[in-house]
Amino acid sequence: MTDPIAFYFDFASPYGYLASTQIDALAEKHGRAVDWRPIMLGAAMKVTGGQPLVQIPMRGDYSRRDMPRFARYLGVPFEFPPVMPILTLAAARAVYWCRDRDPELAHQLAKALFHAHFGEGRDIAQPEQVAEVAQTLNIDEQNLLQAVQAPEVKERLKAETGAAIELGVFGSPFFIVDGEPFWGADRLDQLDRWLESGGF
């Protein structure tokens, strides 16, 4: 039995979204599961001194061209959300809350949230909007709205983010497979080869 691929992401990350449309099929090809772990990328950026891509001179303009082009390259939908980047506390907390009850449902919720935000351009910053997406998966809206304000769920996300940073995670998407780190939607080809050949 092989270990799952750890997939770290922030729901505000467009390249995280692009990777979210690819990683399950890639993993399945190699008989691997995927462990979807939302984090708060802002905490890692405090360590690296990074800032949101779209706000950087020149790079921001380029990235606004690159993101939809990369999506067309992959053949997946892409819509710019009204605000970028958004705060993703509610979305990430909802996934961990759900995960402790039903890991596969949490996985579906994470995919649905990413799709809502970047596939349909919806703003998922507000808990109510997260709940609306969750409701399509028959997750109770009121339970979710309470959960994302619960101290233990808040702490859980903090702890998960801290643990990810400890492992060297500083970007989104970020993958760790058998201890080997891969950063970026543009490392999926290399991750694929790595799994195929057991390293290179």
Added chain:
Amino acid sequence: MTDPIAFYFDFASPYGYLASTQIDALAEKHGRAVDWRPIMLGAAMKVTGGQPLVQIPMRGDYSRRDMPRFARYLGVPFEFPPVMPILTLAAARAVYWCRDRDPELAHQLAKALFHAHFGEGRDIAQPEQVAEVAQTLNIDEQNLLQAVQAPEVKERLKAETGAAIELGVFGSPFFIVDGEPFWGADRLDQLDRWLESGGF
């Protein structure tokens, strides 16, 4: 007759080196020439607020793992130079000086300098080391050493760098094909598809 692919790079850029090992074959596949244009990336970083990758917390450590791994993925040699990043004024000036006399020789010189720095791990910061690499292409060492101190050659590199920044170039490698920008060795696949299908 189609326009050449403009290939912007800084000799201090490891991902620029990786791209330098691939771009000629990629372009030839599509009947394109490549216009190799060294720039001083530091000038662009003043605009973007960027800093040398290897000096960034967490990202630096990751990049030191990613660079040789990417090289193995491509099947090209990679050796860490003793100092990273180096100042590449002499190397870049030498290429422009050579280019006005013999564009194909300038192309060979640029490839040889990149290979010396990242394929063999040699320090090409000093003009004497640039001249040594050039000498293997039968470029006169003394002429080159004089040229890289000539005011008009210095100005030429400044002007080329300024013109690149005006075009939106902020990283290395950076490609522009028919007005479309691609940044990164990890966009070569998309550049390939773009040339194949005339856009996507």
